[in-house]
Amino acid sequence: MFIQMNGFAQLIEAESRPYQFRIDMMMEIEDVSMSGEFHVLPYKIQISNILEAKMAEWYNLNGFSSTDADAIDGLIVKKIDEFLPDAIQLVGSEALEKSEIRCFFIEESLQFEIQINDFKPFKIAIPLSEVESFQNNFNTIEYSSQKIAYNDENEFVVTYIHIYNPSNMKKYVFYNTEDESVRAPSFSISLPKADL
């Protein structure tokens, strides 16, 4: 028997091959997480689902008849325009709540860029004396009164939001006039067939 050790290499005897390096080169380890609840669905579909439910409710309430047929198409478009911002606001607010928010300080402009997955980044100006507190307490920053749009690149756009730093009780308001009239992508809605 001839044995040579070097690291995990061993020279061992085998029946058909007199000598061969055998390597214990692989070790497997694994573990599992606790089970939990997750809800991942493309935002456009989530918005469509809410829109569709609202439209169906409106449609059924109004009890359209054949005499209304000419007006129905126009009304549907009008109602989609009416319900869409609410649907976006609802899904966007949920997404904001579920997402990790990150910030990066831009020294040149004394602004913080706020980054959220699936949201268009936005920047807020912070007075120099408050920068340190904002940065150090970013994990405790509170967000409220947000207005959220959805653009044709399938990302949410924050057009208005209150940002509050509880550590120094400073409140900042972000209001983006440029993104105020964001054009949303088109949503196709399937409604119950009209009783024509």
Add this chain to the structure above:
Amino acid sequence: MKYLLSLFLSSFIIYSCFAQNLGNIRAEQDGNQIIVKYDLLKVPTDYLFDIYLYVSIDGGEYEGPLRSVSGEVGMDIGPGINKQIIWNVLEERTSLISKNISFKVKGRAYDSKVIEMVFVEGGEFVMGSFNNYDEKPLHSVYMKDFFIGKFEVTQRQWKRITGYNPSFFNYCDECPVENISWKEVQKFIDELNLQTGYFYRLPTEAEWEYAARGGNKSNKFVFSGSDNPDLVAWFDENNSQHTRKPGTKQSNELGIFDMSGNVMEWCNDWYSKTYYHDAPYKNPEGPSAGSHRVIRGGSWNNTKKYIRCTNRSYSTMGSRYDDLGFRLAKDVE
């Protein structure tokens, strides 16, 4: 026996330690991504792991490994806490909705600086054939003992040593590395030897042919391990135009795989089409100078004529092809 027992016990102890040290796996949603965190602790500091992520939905089988992942996942992950994998769910699925979703993290540790080798006991054999001009004349050669790689060197092994993967078929870590020149192979070997303290090298052409023909256990097959190439080789008649994981066909008489087909293999020797006329009897090492290096074994891209044990090819030292790799050899010290 006592020594073997201690080897077994030490392997068992190492394995037992490892079994405890991947854990604290937790997952949270970040928008439409899922962040999975884990700890990898108390493993030897020089060990690197390949980390894979799996998901189970509603108590079903774990699916995976998941592909749309980033962060501390994939090859060469070292120990630490709060390691993070980001799963971009919607790149892989249309949705993920359930109250009962769990994740599994699996780690595999390799010591890929050690190349699995087969001992080739020396002896005399008849080198060459009547087939091509440069395979003639048949001549007797005596080989001393040596080691040769059981498999072609893989992309994983190449990456671990060099930090890059030059392969054309670079989606398969376990496939042979290819698209590497003879010079790059020498750099790889230098670095490997530096890191391991071994003295690996390319096989000589005579070593290569002796090993391919089964050494002193040779059944004198045309191809390495059989007269039926389909049993032992990936070549143009049974292949989908790419390399394959080594060791998936039958081995030859010595337990060596893929010496016919898969990728052609660089040898150390300079090529000369007349070398067999005046080669030395003992341990020939090729001409002392030349313009091309020897290539042996044929590839996935070749007809069966070119994957014969005796077939000789050659190329310049800077050449790279998507069907040209290598295996290592080593002296018996």
